[in-house]
Amino acid sequence: MKKEVKVGILTYHRAHNYGAVLQAFALKAFIESNVSVIIVDYWPEYHSKEYKMWDSRFKNKSFVGKAKYLVKYLITWRLTKKRFLAFEYFINKFLLNYPKDSRTFKTGEEIINNCNIYIYGSDQIWRSLDKGGVTFDNVYYGDYPFTTHEKKIAYAGSMGTILYNKEAKNNFIQKLSNFNEISIRDKSLKDFLETFSQREFTHVFDPIFLLDKETWVKRFGLLNDKQTAPYLLVYNLLENKQVTDLAEKIAEQKGLKVIEIVGTIRLFRDKNRFQQTAGPLEFLQLIYNSSFVVASSFHGVAFSILFNKEFCASSMGLKANRVLDMLEDLQLSDRYVSEYQINQVMKPINYNLVNILISKKRDLSRDFLKKAVFDEA
Numbered sequence: 001m002k003k004e005v006k007v008g009i010l011t012y013h014r015a016h017n018y019g020a021v022l023q024a025f026a027l028k029a030f031i032e033s034n035v036s037v038i039i040v041d042y043w044p045e046y047h048s049k050e051y052k053m054w055d056s057r058f059k060n061k062s063f064v065g066k067a068k069y070l071v072k073y074l075i076t077w078r079l080t081k082k083r084f085l086a087f088e089y090f091i092n093k094f095l096l097n098y099p100k101d102s103r104t105f106k107t108g109e110e111i112i113n114n115c116n117i118y119i120y121g122s123d124q125i126w127r128s129l130d131k132g133g134v135t136f137d138n139v140y141y142g143d144y145p146f147t148t149h150e151k152k153i154a155y156a157g158s159m160g161t162i163l164y165n166k167e168a169k170n171n172f173i174q175k176l177s178n179f180n181e182i183s184i185r186d187k188s189l190k191d192f193l194e195t196f197s198q199r200e201f202t203h204v205f206d207p208i209f210l211l212d213k214e215t216w217v218k219r220f221g222l223l224n225d226k227q228t229a230p231y232l233l234v235y236n237l238l239e240n241k242q243v244t245d246l247a248e249k250i251a252e253q254k255g256l257k258v259i260e261i262v263g264t265i266r267l268f269r270d271k272n273r274f275q276q277t278a279g280p281l282e283f284l285q286l287i288y289n290s291s292f293v294v295a296s297s298f299h300g301v302a303f304s305i306l307f308n309k310e311f312c313a314s315s316m317g318l319k320a321n322r323v324l325d326m327l328e329d330l331q332l333s334d335r336y337v338s339e340y341q342i343n344q345v346m347k348p349i350n351y352n353l354v355n356i357l358i359s360k361k362r363d364l365s366r367d368f369l370k371k372a373v374f375d376e377a
Helices: 018-032 045-051 063-095 166-178 187-194 213-220 241-254 280-288 298-306 321-329 351-372
Strands: 006-010 036-039 117-120 151-157 181-184 231-235 257-261 292-295 311-313
Touching: 006 018, 018 036, 018 063, 018 280, 018 298, 018 351, 063 280, 151 351, 181 187, 181 351, 187 321, 213 280, 231 241, 231 280, 241 257, 241 292, 257 280, 280 298, 292 298, 298 311, 298 321, 298 351
Parallel strands: 006 036, 006 117, 117 151, 151 181, 231 257, 231 292, 292 311
Antiparallel strands: none
């Protein structure tokens, strides 16, 4: 008789970031269809302070800086709180819906070992931090929870921007031995690791692709709103002007109105255009109901593909590798453009081909988890 398996996931599940919480949901949903699973509520201070309503750097500001911040805070407080609560609702309902007496852990040493398999990832769990003296978080490199017999799996790990310096390389070499099985999300990182490691690394999809389009639609009741005028959605959290200009040109040619999801809340913005308080559920609905998407982030592109939307990606700079890797896998490299290349994204995407490629990569990704996790059950 096989032993009962309990899986613990360690990822960036509390970040008020659409991609972070949705990839965490997808991995948890896929795993819990077969075995018991929880998201280990590890949330260190260096990370949690980034997502508080009140700026933790306030005390270090100058007198003028404090005055400006207070004015801005009071003016935008209602909108800020609405978006904050939308993320907290999603996190508490869909990610941390296990017994209420569960703990939040601030350090790796605090984490209670009550699972027999741990999955680390996805998202940029191996990125360089350089925050408060913390360069790398060893929890996400498998140092914690401290165990002797439990299995540790890295799923779709990412470093974001690859750091080719000696410290990053030596850290990887040392920490890879913590994991029984390792899979990588970004091909560029996989190639980098294989230059100095004898281990095999499986190239897998981001967790959001573990669930197919129909599952996302059914789980969150996404609707095609035929009452809303057709629109082009701009997912441009950093408000890059090149992205906005590109979107305006495409929208004009296609006769679409423009809706934007932005990262910074400002009071005097057109409510019909700027979605400043959208939580994860609204984010999904906005992409699902759009006619075209212009995105400057990985998960904006990923969900556009998953929902079979016409889209393009642009202006990601040093962070473009992970998107370019995904686009190349799906034969969509021509969808990464500058504002001067809009003609190449006016032709409809052949999603019959893309969906075949998605299905093959999804099967490979699911097979990795089935072998690593479910074979233990």
